[in-house]
Amino acid sequence: MDRPTTGGFTKTPGWLDWYDGPSKPELKLPPGAVDAHCHVFGPGTEFPYAPERKYTPCDASKEQLFALRDYLGFARNVIVQATCHGADNRALVDALRASNGRARGVATVRAEVSDALLQELHEAGVHGVRFNFVKRLVDFTPKVELLEIAARIAELGWHVVVYFEAADLPELWDFFSALPTPVVVDHMGRPDVSMPIDGPEFKLFVKYMHEHPQVWSKVSCPERLSHSGPPALYGERRPYADVVPFARRLVEMFPDRVLWGTDWPHPNLKGHMPDDGLLVDYIAQIAPTQELRRKLLVDNPMRLYWPEE
Numbered sequence: 001m002d003r004p005t006t007g008g009f010t011k012t013p014g015w016l017d018w019y020d021g022p023s024k025p026e027l028k029l030p031p032g033a034v035d036a037h038c039h040v041f042g043p044g045t046e047f048p049y050a051p052e053r054k055y056t057p058c059d060a061s062k063e064q065l066f067a068l069r070d071y072l073g074f075a076r077n078v079i080v081q082a083t084c085h086g087a088d089n090r091a092l093v094d095a096l097r098a099s100n101g102r103a104r105g106v107a108t109v110r111a112e113v114s115d116a117l118l119q120e121l122h123e124a125g126v127h128g129v130r131f132n133f134v135k136r137l138v139d140f141t142p143k144v145e146l147l148e149i150a151a152r153i154a155e156l157g158w159h160v161v162v163y164f165e166a167a168d169l170p171e172l173w174d175f176f177s178a179l180p181t182p183v184v185v186d187h188m189g190r191p192d193v194s195m196p197i198d199g200p201e202f203k204l205f206v207k208y209m210h211e212h213p214q215v216w217s218k219v220s221c222p223e224r225l226s227h228s229g230p231p232a233l234y235g236e237r238r239p240y241a242d243v244v245p246f247a248r249r250l251v252e253m254f255p256d257r258v259l260w261g262t263d264w265p266h267p268n269l270k271g272h273m274p275d276d277g278l279l280v281d282y283i284a285q286i287a288p289t290q291e292l293r294r295k296l297l298v299d300n301p302m303r304l305y306w307p308e309e
């Protein structure tokens with residue numbers, strides 16, 4: 001289906017639209033399950049994309065996100081500010097306010113952000129900021145500025161979400177260790193899953209989590225990390241087999257510090273757009289018991305994003 005981005009914005013050539021006909025998951029999610037990593041994009045007519053963005057996505061509205069939440073069987077969302085909106089969090093805040101308390105957020109702010117704006121974000125349901133180190137997505141921000149932001153948001157009880165490539169962990173290690181808040185790593189620090197699970201790269205990430213009890217990991221995005229697929233495994237309902245051991249290792253070693261999310265509407269995917277129903281069934285492979293799934297999908301995200309409940 002052609003869904004051109006509107007509001008004077010044209011999608012980046014080759015941009016894959018999110019998949020509009022997800023299957024119904026076979027896995028029954030525990031009551032109160034949280035999709036702890038997803039985004040809203042625009043719509044561009046209402047919430048313009050940021051001038052400094054590295055891509056222009058297709059629109060993906062809050063109504064579409066909430067419909068997917070209900071269809072898949074989730075109760076709540078954690079909406080993460082994506083780089084195409086820069087530090088303009090209006091689309092995020094709009095979605096949070098429309099969610100009737102069923103969504104919380106992770107924002108992007110610059111060092112010059114006012115206390116009043118931080119307070120407004122807090123009241124809307126923001127509980128964290130995202131620091132992005134993926135070079136294809138953002139321009140460089142000096143670490144001293146990030147540390148200033150971290151010190152200010154720590155006072156609000158927020159945490160820091162970090163997104164980086166596995167090869168950059170050694171360089172970022174000391175900076176992450178200096179952060180005064182819980183640190184949530186996106187997508188397991190993006191391991192190369194063609195490498196052995198006990199090889200130096202993933203071992204370093206496991207060591208990092210082991211040595212830092214304040215560090216959490218999202219065990220999400222097999223569709224980004226997989227070399228084995230789908231598409232070949234569509235229909236089989238056990239997709240992304242090559243990523244499973246990595247995610248399962250973290251779920252079993254750190255059951256109280258893992259989160260999971262769909263990553264809808266799946267920015268910057270090349271090759272295939274995942275069926276979100278299949279992604280939910282993937283959870284059964286990485287968290288094989290009901291207890292692990294309850295921690296991953298309910299207890300852990302509730303502790304971080306709805307601590308008052």
Ligand code: 0GY
Binds near residue numbers: 081186267
């Ligand atoms: C993700 C992934 C990506 C993009 C962003 O903020 C963003 O633009 O997060 C990516 O391209 O890997 O997980 O949302």
